[in-house]
Amino acid sequence: MSLVAIVGRPNVGKSTLFNRILGQRKALVEDFPGVTRDRHYADVTRYDKPFTLIDTGGFEPVSEDRLLVQMREQSQLAVEEADIILFVMDGREGLTPADHEVCGMLRRVEKPVLYVVNKVDSDKLEDLAGEFYALGVGELHTISAEHGRGVPDLVDALLDHLPAAPSDAEAEREIRLAVIGRPNVGKSSMVNRLLGYERVVANPQAGTTRDSVDTPFTYNRQRYVLIDTAGIRRKGKVSQKLEKFSVIQALKSMERAHVVLMVIDAVEGVTEQDLTVAGYAYEKGRGIILVVNKWDAVAKDQSTMKRYQEELERTFKFLSFAPVIFVSALTGQRVAKIMSEVEKVAAEFDRRIPTAMLNKVLAEAERSHQPPVFHGKRLKFFYMTQVETRPPTFVVFVNKAEGVHFSYQRYLANQLREAFGFSGVPIRIHYRDRERDRKD
Numbered sequence: 001m002s003l004v005a006i007v008g009r010p011n012v013g014k015s016t017l018f019n020r021i022l023g024q025r026k027a028l029v030e031d032f033p034g035v036t037r038d039r040h041y042a043d044v045t046r047y048d049k050p051f052t053l054i055d056t057g058g059f060e061p062v063s064e065d066r067l068l069v070q071m072r073e074q075s076q077l078a079v080e081e082a083d084i085i086l087f088v089m090d091g092r093e094g095l096t097p098a099d100h101e102v103c104g105m106l107r108r109v110e111k112p113v114l115y116v117v118n119k120v121d122s123d124k125l126e127d128l129a130g131e132f133y134a135l136g137v138g139e140l141h142t143i144s145a146e147h148g149r150g151v152p153d154l155v156d157a158l159l160d161h162l163p164a165a166p167s168d169a170e171a172e173r174e175i176r177l178a179v180i181g182r183p184n185v186g187k188s189s190m191v192n193r194l195l196g197y198e199r200v201v202a203n204p205q206a207g208t209t210r211d212s213v214d215t216p217f218t219y220n221r222q223r224y225v226l227i228d229t230a231g232i233r234r235k236g237k238v239s240q241k242l243e244k245f246s247v248i249q250a251l252k253s254m255e256r257a258h259v260v261l262m263v264i265d266a267v268e269g270v271t272e273q274d275l276t277v278a279g280y281a282y283e284k285g286r287g288i289i290l291v292v293n294k295w296d297a298v299a300k301d302q303s304t305m306k307r308y309q310e311e312l313e314r315t316f317k318f319l320s321f322a323p324v325i326f327v328s329a330l331t332g333q334r335v336a337k338i339m340s341e342v343e344k345v346a347a348e349f350d351r352r353i354p355t356a357m358l359n360k361v362l363a364e365a366e367r368s369h370q371p372p373v374f375h376g377k378r379l380k381f382f383y384m385t386q387v388e389t390r391p392p393t394f395v396v397f398v399n400k401a402e403g404v405h406f407s408y409q410r411y412l413a414n415q416l417r418e419a420f421g422f423s424g425v426p427i428r429i430h431y432r433d434r435e436r437d438r439k440d
């Protein structure tokens with residue numbers, strides 16, 4: 001999602017403009033109790049173009065003598081973080097040296113900057129904008145944030161710079177599934193079960209016809225593609241029985257997959273190879289479901305499943321978020337559960353959390369577990385936003401990104417999972433510096 005930052009001296013009307021832009025969308029976006037007051041960021045969607053609007057003012061109190069320094073920092077940071085900058089000046093107060101200086105800096109950046117002269121409350125006051133042309137920045141947007149005058153045109157200009165939404169209905173996009181596992185674990189039997197499942201509707205013409213080895217199908221109105229179905233079903237080739245070959249095949253399928261069904265033989269247990277392949281799926285950010293097959297062939301008592309589950313958790317430490325299901329492709333036992341689990345993981349994979357909710361979690365996390373001190377300075381988290389789905393990817397802005405060491409990163413990741421779940425999905429959190437160069 002694009003970040004749009006509102007920058008400018010104190011009192012030029014940044015918050016008023018922020019609220020004015022939000023006010024236009026009215027009931028389109030839900031408000032969350034407790035975060036509606038005094039917030040500085042919000043997700044906005046206009047004409048299917050989503051963006052996050054940030055009011056860079058008001059984060060910290062500004063003292064007169066530090067004004068210019070703070071403005072430089074604030075604009076610098078906006079330049080680093082944002083995709084588009086709204087630079088607001090005060091038409092009533094006129095052009096100030098600080099405006100001059102910041103404009104000089106903004107002119108050199110390669111991102112779109114919209115120059116705004118605020119408090120031009122009526123047509124009669126248009127002359128107020130005159131002196132701002134001395135900045136030589138080209139187009140000036142004269143507006144009245146308070147009365148809304150000129151704001152729709154400003155928003156239109158802003159939208160011109162934004163990319164269109166990734167897709168009209170994200171949920172309608174296909175989910176590509178890969179069934180992977182060592183030779184003989186039951187992949188082929190499972191694929192046959194899945195495609196033979198009554199609620200699964202094969203749709204030959206939909207989706208990726210270019211790969212005839214893949215099988216498109218629909219389940220609960222979501223389109224899926226089972227990757228390399230032909231390869232999984234192809235039998236009798238000696239090479240296919242080779243462990244090495246099956247790893248290469250798994251890696252290849254995972255390259256194109258969104259969600260991976262990692263099949264484990266309940267009788268044989270987990271091998272080194274399973275770990276390698278699962279590790280790769282994790283690194284690639286794929287959704288993962290652990291499917292323990294041949295459950296019919298295991299001698300069981302009441303605690304077998306629990307013990308098995310615990311052992312898997314120990315072995316696949318890095319996959320603690322992945323659901324585990326015990327099935328039998330042979331008898332069909334619990335095979336229906338696979339698709340319902342796939343559906344859940346696919347939804348989590350595509351999930352988008354509103355910025356306001358993320359920041360509530362971030363603030364609570366910070367409150368209940370104080371961030372560490374780095375080089376004598378307490379880490380301070382400013383805000384968090386989700387920049388991607390598939391897998392869900394977040395950016396946290398912090399005063400010293402390198403100071404967020406592993407244990408605190410893990411803590412924040414856990415807080416996110418606690419709040420939102422993300423079952424079966426690896427999440428990514430990037431930390432970006434607010435004071436220095438942007439880091440990914």
Ligand SMILES: Nc1nc2c(ncn2[C@@H]2O[C@H](COP(=O)(O)OP(=O)(O)OP(=O)(O)O)[C@@H](O)[C@H]2O)c(=O)[nH]1
Pocket residue numbers: 008009010011012013014015016017057058118119120121143144145146147
């Ligand atoms: N006449 C007029 N006044 C405005 C307009 N927009 C904002 N103001 C006033 O300007 C003052 C400052 O507005 P804010 O929106 O708080 O300014 P800000 O830039 O967010 O200020 P900081 O949070 O200190 O950085 C308020 O008293 C507003 O009512 C406008 O379009 N016309």
Ligand SMILES: Nc1nc2c(ncn2[C@@H]2O[C@H](COP(=O)(O)OP(=O)(O)OP(=O)(O)O)[C@@H](O)[C@H]2O)c(=O)[nH]1
Pocket residue numbers: 181182183184185186187188189190232234235240241293294295296297327328329330331
């Ligand atoms: N008991 C039991 N046997 C199973 C189950 N699923 C598959 N099998 C048997 O395991 C053997 C291998 O099954 P496949 O489905 O061919 O396994 P695969 O993973 O596709 O095998 P490769 O093509 O060699 O990679 C066959 O003899 C199946 O009948 C199961 O749930 N329980």
